[in-house]
Amino acid sequence: MEQADERIGARVRYWRERRKLGRKQFADMVGRSTSWLDKIESGERELARLPMIERVAEVLRIDPTVLTDDHRDQRARQCVDVGEVQAIRRALAAYPGLRTSAPEADFGTVARQASYLDHAWSMSRFTVVARHLPGLMAEAQVAVQTVSEADRVAAYRILVTVYRLASSMLLKFETNDVAWLAADRAMNTAMRIDDTWSLARATRSVARAMTSIHERSQAIATLLAMADRMRPEVNSNAAELLSLHGMLYLAASITAAGQEDADLAREMHEAALASALIYEPHYNDHHTFFGVTNTQIHRVSALVRLHECGQALEFAATISSRAVAALSAERQANYLLDLTEAHAGVGDYRQAVRMLGRAEQIAPEEVRCRPLAHGLLRSLLNNTTGEPGRLVRQMAGRAGVEA
Template sequence: MKRASAIPWQCPVAQRRGKAVSSEDVTPDPYAEPLAFGQRMQLLRERRGIPRTVLAGLLGMSPSWVKQIENGRLQTPKLPMILRIAEILRVRSLSELTGNAAHGELMLFVGPGHARLPAVAAAVNTFPAGTDRAAPAPAHLAARLASAWTARHEAKNHREVIGKLLPDLIHDAQLAVRQADSALDRRAAQAVLSEVYALSQFFLAYQPDSSLLWRVAERGMVAAQESEDPHAIGVAAWLTAQAHRDSGATHYDAADAVTLAALAHLEPLLPDAPDDVLAIVGALEFEAGYTAARRGDTGSAWGWWDKARKKAQRLPGDYYHPVTSFSRAIMGAHAVTVAVELHAGGESVRQAAAADATTIKSRPRRARHRIEEARGYQLDGQPEAALATLDKAFEAAPETIRYNGYARRIVLEETEAKSPERRRRAAELAVKIGVLAA
């Protein structure tokens, strides 16, 4: 097996470093003094690196309209439009955009802190130094980890399930690395530790501690490269690319750099690779397409999706990757995501009709697919279908929809609908997912 080469990727801390800038170069803090809605919108748009023309296109409005909102010549838009702007600008809470302190607790793309977050954070932050306890063997840890992944996929309350398991898994995997007797054992332990950090990222995603998420992502990548295990490297790169992409448009290049470097390392191994390595290559190819779709690059997005589909066709019909859910069954769901990110409402609905959600084994992944379907229906002007699909997402995995900013935005928007029935249905769902008080 080839020795793993270092995968170049960009640390978010390093990205914030660079040449010194004068005070005139620094974007003002929207909270430094009272600012109008349009001024906040402009500051946040520029911080995310989104041109005015791009924001206008994503909103279905003209660049002139965006400019007039930003300079205060037009009144603050109504809630549905504010929520769409908040989604595109990836604001953490609505008050960040509106300046209204009453919106301070209304988090969009950061969900509520889970009750088990402090215990998981403590496990990540506390290194098991000086313990006399013998570490479990890597094979034993790998078996526990496989059971944890299975539990996550089968549970409605998947964050509760893995949040309960993670502290001990993190401690034991760290201990196994420290107590490894040989280079071979140490690499095996590092591979398990890397995947434990991967499981941790699923728990930490969209929770109110982004620095902890990045710390886990960085450690996962380091452990994967120390392991020299192709599959571990692929999984770590897959998650790191997602973390970059979800940080906003200014991080898309970093997401691509990680994805393409991992693919360059893994593709030469494919002729003799097991199914898990083939699957992680396919998952990485889809991630490249996902990022291209976020950029609005239709050709590249579907081109990468097609490459991933061809990898999926090489896998056994019943195969399902334990971390990424990559499989033949998932490609329909991935097609919906590409169409939605390209803001193609009709194509999103067409792809949703072709995809079979029942073949997706993982409850949280099935719920995520339902949310993507709901986004497609709303883009296509079918809000009733969007709400009905979000109900299905809640049924599959309530904890997925509670932490999903897109779902929260759709529900809140529909609480302002003209139709009394839609308002009632949206309000009931908003209470269930914790956006509105009962």
């Protein structure tokens, strides 16, 4: 059986590497030598004194119990934490353009990394995104300054994508003030290149950030202004722009529902559906998964926000489960979270538990780590008994949620 000091040492190494701290750097921060650290991480030396455990945990920006308790360590590893949010914040605070000289970025590597993180996001692998995003942000910022003219638009699109990922990540974990900064950076970057593709993507991020600070009317106005601006280009370049155009209307529909404007939410849904009905599978959807199915599940989400839970469930019953299964894990999980809320809203807690359990199976981090899902878990803990109650308690335990 693995000894306790070996387990603690392995955890110190894991969190040091996750924080991207070198051996000497970390040892200096703790006030010890690298040989001391090597012995701790190998299990040769015991990390037993509470003051030193607390000091190591402070440097690693984790709770001390993460080093000493198996369950807390396992739970902490599966979620984005405060240290990674701070790293994203620090990356947003950098202005590489102020440097008199900057090393050239390998544009091919930057492009591949951006694509990888975009895919990780679609799979709800938020810890993967959070660990690599700050470094990619710095490299993408350099890339726009150093690439050849032939790659200039592509480099700006990558930087917009990186800022959008940062904003979306921060909104998932309700760090709304910094999410607004990241979205604004995306929009300003898109405006510098005056590229419709970039502007459409940045607009969605800005609108979501506006919504998070309760500026819904301005968010809708911004979305519709961009939709109007890009319409002539959509007609001539549907293969690249149609999905992004439709997603602007979907975002407007959800935002209108959030301010309880049912008529506008319906109008925006129908506008998105009109685009979806002429959408073809070979069009480039830029990880939006745009199409009829995504438009339908957004309608369910809008109805939930309008507190029309019964209507939301009736509409959901018309959506093909096979079509939903073809969407990304992130889209599927968020749809299931909406269904969880809808079933709870009509008092069907057994089905609510079932939907939340399916969401956890598809995208564990969506349920175990997000504040939104934690709120659903607390509600279900207070409203379920018997077998559903037992299942909720198990999910809550994995998420570290108490009633």
